[in-house]
Amino acid sequence: MKKLVSLLLVIPLFYCWGDSIHAEENNSIQEEMIYTIFVDRFNNGDQQLGNQVNVDDPEAYHGGDIKGITDKLDYIKQLGFTTISISSIMENAGEGYHGYWIENFFEVEEQFGTMEDLQKLVEEAHKRDLHVILEFVPNYVAPTHPFAKDADKTIPTSVKDSVWLDKAVTLNLENTEVKNMLFKAADFWLEEANIDGYNLHAIDQTPLPFLQEFVDHLRSVKPNIDLTGSVLHENDLTDEYDNVGIPLIENAGMQKAISDVLTNAGTPVEELYHTWESNGKRGGLVYVDDKFTKRFTQKIVESGQNPLTTWKIALVYLYTAPGVPQIYQGSEIPMDGASLEEVQRLVQFNNSDQDLQDYFNKIAAIRKQFPVLSYGDFELAGSSGAMSVFKRSDEDTTMFIAINNDTGTKAVSVTDVPDGMQLTGLLGDNIVRKNEQGKYKIGIDRESVEIFVVEKDNGFNWLFIGMIVGVFVLFILAVVLLSRKQRKNEAIQP
Template sequence: MKKYVLLVFAIPLLLCWSNPVHAQKNAISDEIIYSIFVDRFNNGDQQPSNQMNVDDPAAYHGGDLQGIIDKLDYIKELGFTTISLSSIMQNAKGGYHGYWIDDFLKVNDQFGTMKDLQRLVKEAHKRNLKVLLEFVPNYAAPTHPFAKDPDKTLANDITDDSLGLDQAVRLNPENAEVKQMLFDAGDFWLDKADIDGYNVHAVDQTPPQFLKAFVDHLKSKKPDIFLTGSVLNADDLSKESYDAGIPLIANPAMQASMADVFSHVGTPVDKLYQQWETAGKNNDLLYIDNKFTKRFTQKIVDNGQNPVTAWKLALAYMYTTPGVPLVYQGSEIPMDGETVEAGNRLVQFNHKDEDMGDFFTKMTSLRTRFPVLRDGDFELAGSNGAMSVFKRSDGQETMYIAINNDTGTKAVTIDDVPNGMQLTGLLGDNIVRKDQDGNYKLGIDRESVEVYVVEKDTGLNWLFIGMIVGVFVIFILAVVLLSRKQRKNKDMQS
């Protein structure tokens, strides 16, 4: 059984390492995305400048493209398939966040050069990692050539933002010149850097007509382009935004629900299923924090919980339910921060938690090995207190995900497993068989998770049991013989 579990975890990762990225045309639903805030990730070779001050949350901290290159193996080992970078376009002074763009066709010199970006993409592709760039269609610096033209700008109604959007100029993408400039910029980075796609910033703030035209243009340029979309205000997100052609859009409502459930022990997990139903059962971009939010780890700590324990429950949900997981940099450490600014600091790689890293690898292996966890039907199989069991099935495979967020051991009984089958746990090496009433009782400890695959009930492994018994008998005989020999030697000496 243990050999089977090890193979489940090992084989998918070996396959991911062996195949080049361009040989695999995976659907975007197969991806696991690592979100990088470039200036706050890792300093590779950025030299101190008058814009750098790690003690000032509003200044550059020195993260750069070389720093990302240096950590590609680290990212790959955690099981991620895509890296999504924050805006790297040239910004006005102080624009560490990437939203004060004054040149859409140039790499921010605080981060490196176009050659650095090209090398980053090349090295990422060698490791079968895709690269997305954040594309900002709505905002620019007050120093941008369009900033003073009222026909090319709109009123910016953001009044308070830790990442500088309140001080940016809001562009009018429906203006012909602005539209053409953005189309040209979209083409530019695809041509120059061979990136795999874009994370379109604030699709809720982008006029739907432009958004659709922009997406159609990008797809005509690169038919296999990968596109995701971020959201500033979920209330502004319209059906037209979803219909524009971006397959994965962030879900702030689900993010808030996940952060609330898993940072409070005893909160029923089935609230997340209710939220998923309310949201229209979409396969969204699932995230639990990002550069705009307070760190999830901090919320856990504030509530007196163990960060690693709570993170495991959250990751299990994100990796096994509908949608694509997006994990913000440093979550694997796991990093905290009492404010948004404090959470957005250079990643503390020397503080990483090995247990967290192992769990990332396990969840990636499960998601890779079992397509049903990515594309299968999803339903709530049962709940008991703050424990829920979710079912995923696709006609060929069936799996159950048990998440216990309760303060004590809980069990959920399910009765829809076919005769002659057993549930084999892939995280805790548990086996659940039918009881005398014909049901299957899934019981797990407090604040824990198990993922079960339905497979044929092979009964007891008598060969394995026989081997164990045989080893035990041999051990006993060896002890007896050794004791007799020692007594014999002692008698001879006396």
């Protein structure tokens, strides 16, 4: 009975969530849900692009390509994402599977496909109301790039702590010829492929004057361009970078906090709120892992927790807290991995967990339906042990997000709810009404979550309950009549 009532409540809700608001011209990037794709390690769609493929070598191409992304657009859409952010696809030097050893800013890397493949990808993505963002690398080129041997066009590489960066050359972004080339390259991909924007690589290593000029130029070419920024070293990111016009910058501080707290049952969720406050109440891109970190699932397993349970908790926080959720490919499987080789494996689509994928879709639908989760005020409504309740509110809507990271059932009472209202759960069939003390007591099981929307308390819906009861009565009567008819037929047979 309980499951049937829950199902009937959810069906009309998801029916209205089915229509995407993503295609609206005024839709802000703050409403997006981003799926990040590491092209060479995503999906092999064209088996003929195998000149440099060696899956046994972690530093060689593994066969992922642009066609492989196109083949998975329906899959990505079904997960509820609105934007795909694709790693660098410009022509690279040999073994530049990561895309950071650029030889030509105006050509597609042949291991990934052709410009026609990219155009087809963007066209098919737009048919599905998906935006496409390309990673743009302004700082680094391969030693074989024409500028690499010119002392006026390069500067010493100040950061050398990765396999790819150790072999890269850093461009002098104050050089006029270098600047003009990068501006033309940015225009080229916008015009030729009709992409929606760029993920600007390592903005913390990019001189602010160039970055400001570059962003201003992009907005003059495409006023509604989607812009995000990745960060190489969080400590190099000063407050000035928040004012150059890139609305979404990776929030590495929150990434570490979310990952550490939620992979350790019993750790207070309240710590995430305090980290957010101490981090300047920044939103930006919120995530739990990427192609350079230990996978979130790996940390879950190492802590002895259930990956499915912990991922559900993490998704609720990522999709309801300030910022835009950014999910690394394969998280929906969910894939694990500790070493760089494991983290950068091709996505294992055949090992997927349908329950987790359905949850991705469900939580995305809730975020789409309620803009308050993208723009509303964010505050801590209360905590008990490792459980916290967060509040998102604007002039029209108030929601409470309950996250219990504790090892036992916990409850938190909230009071700032107008009279005559109730809290209606969207993930389960939970309803919380005011008690005799005038409080709303939110209690949930250990390692679980619930999202409540504040709405008018109409008491029990006796008409709806009557309809449910009527359905069961009719069903029972039908069974009885069929049974009698069957017995009667058996009785008159010779």
